Amino acid sequence: MAISPVARTRASIVASIIFTWWVASLLPHFKTATTSSVAPRFPSIKARWGHDTRYNASKLAIIVDPEPNPLLVPLILHMMAVVPPDWRFLFVGSRESVFSVGRGFGIQVQRSLGRIHLKVLPKPWSFEDDQHRSALWTDLRFYHDVMPKVEWMLKFDRDSILCSNSETSLNDWLDWSWVGAARYGAFRTLFGAPVATSLTRKGNRSDDGFSAHGGLSLRRVSVVKRVLEFQKWYNDSAPEDDWFAKRLQPLPGVKVLSGFHKAFAVENKVVDRPMGYYAPDRGRRLDSEVWSVPETRRKIFEYCPELRYVMDMKLERERCPEDDKRGKAKA
Template sequence: MPSFIKSKLRRDSLQAPLIAIVALLFAWFIALVVLPQCKPAIASARQNLPSIAIDWSPNNDPRKNYNASKVALIIEHEPLPLLVPLILHMIGVVPPDWRFIFIGSQKSVWTVGRAFGIQVQQGLGKIELMQLPQPWKIRSKEDRNRLLTDTRFYDEFLPGVEWLLKFSRDSILCANSELSLNDWLDYTWAGATDNRQNKALAVYGDLSLRRISVIKQILSFQSRYNDSEADDSWFGSRLEVLPDAKLAMTSDQPFAVQNNITSRPMGYNLQARGNLVD
């Protein structure tokens, strides 16, 4: 190998360690000499900076933006794909001062909660997803009947609520309705007619507006027998005898329809996924 190449290689091999040593010495010089001299100037400059306070409101509950006495409730055990679009539709149709509560199983709560639209509404405090603790059950229709006829359910999970819009996977409010849900607030109970009940009342079905104070009044002196009639029929027969109770009638503009389809109702409740429509 020529001598000039050997000398160049030796110079290159020495150059990198020299650069590292010089950089290390420069860093020590900055840390031990320059920085201590600059600390008073840095501290003085910090004192002259304007103070900024950021209030993140960690205790601010977004649910306070809504009327605590108005809640729309849906209870569903099965993780159905239609739940998310149904709930988002109802949020868009129901007046904006109402809050929503979804009660479901672990799977159905996860199915609803993973949707981005639902997550946005959760952040706004519009909807709350809830899985009831033991011994509460919602798997069967009878489980839900027992739930809705137990005053402890309203005391524990719906405190302060007066108006309850109950809907299900088989019910929906019409976006083109001439009436708003708030137009029915002076009613004690409003729902759909049921031809099989053979009555003039329109208080039946899974789509109904209920006064919780009246529910508690009935449950204070009567209890439903297990495996008996459904909660709407059970309450309906007792609402008739309550003094000063304003109930929706078949002669009124329909709040909801289920067995027989009439013109321009505010909502539809298709029992058994529409298999019972006349």
């Protein structure tokens, strides 16, 4: 009796299904055997997810600024180029300044790489005035909440700059507990030439030899926490950097930079080839007795041309004919 084409088709389908099930039942055993024989030939690999793995969690460069200033993006990108590549960056600001900085293309690239994080300043802290900013840096909660794993903190602001021509690295200063800008002195040299420096003390800032100015400073966070665990800053007291200076120096085991060591940063005490400069209020609050000397300015700007980023400057052709290049009229 002949088998119809329809019956043959149905039989083929049934046979195919049975064969498929049989092959499928063998696959788990085959996969296990194959994996067992091949796995020893490959090295052990551990995946490390996230971009932050290339950076050192204990090193943080931080800038706090509430104003959406166009200078901030180029300043931060320059600092990223000068600071060693294992350092992370944190920008803390208002909603407006965080939005403004975050729009910069270079900042967006660095954020995608995990090197910089932008953060709106959380409550209860405020930027309202110098008193509130000092309260921020002297609040133990700020260090616990915002930078819990940080041991070294580079604090900078829009009035400070690190020089690309510096022969020292930021990592060369990690043995110190606190290094900042030296403020005043009687006589120093600049690139081998004698330079008179200021004897004035603007703003009642003390000159005890401690290079403590906080506008551009490297701080060991564990030491800062030691101070804050038994000392409390009160409103209308000294600025936070002066306040810390008085408490750090007598602390046992603390290594602080004085004006007689190598220079980390310069404000009004002029020294050879510092790591950077601090020019408060875009240079308007620098001591004219130091910075009005044309030869001094020329040598400083040749060594650290980036200082022009943070100083209020004008073109030479804008100078008045009567200007003696020291900020005064010719006699």
